[in-house]
Amino acid sequence: MQVAVGSGNPVKRDATVRAFPEATVEVEPVPSGVGEQPTGHAETRTGAENRARACLDAGAYDLGVGIEGGVARFEGREDLFLVMWAAVTDGDRWGRGTGPSLRLPDGISKRIAAGEELGPVMDDVLGTTDVAKKQGAAGAFTGGKLSRTDALESAVVAAAAPFLCELY
Secondary structure, three states, rough: OOEEOOOOOOHHHHHHHOOOOOOEEEEOOOOOOOOOOOOOOHHHHHHHHHHHHHHHOOOOOOEEEEEEEEEEEOOOOOEEEEHHHHEEEOOOOOOEOOOOEEEEHHHHHHHOOOOOOOHHHHHHHHHHOOOOOHHHHHHHHHHOOOOHHHHHHHHHHHHHHHHHOOOO
């Protein structure tokens, strides 16, 4: 099986490889079609869907996988959360799923609400570069107990459910 993941980010590729260990996984750095800092579940999910669809347009793949991280609130809550959505498609059928949601620390949440992007804020707070290609915010917020790859893998597996199980 040939699977494409719509990103050049090695963490997203690794998460997809974990979800499809028997497949050949290629990267297709396609645009998400949403803002650099997706806000809300709808925009984040749309980014994942756009990437998955664009993968199939980019080559001869059996499945396209899109993964998008964003920030969102849950109904009735003022807290801002890190969210991650994945979409998997064969061009006809679709699967969509989420990974864990982690509440942003207040200081980081304020900076995001003021218009900054999570990746650069995390790099600034942690004194690093390209945190999104390493442990990610998920790793930082959980003291390393949940890496970004782990979190994204759960989203991809959830989205892949219709392709993994005959109940769908």
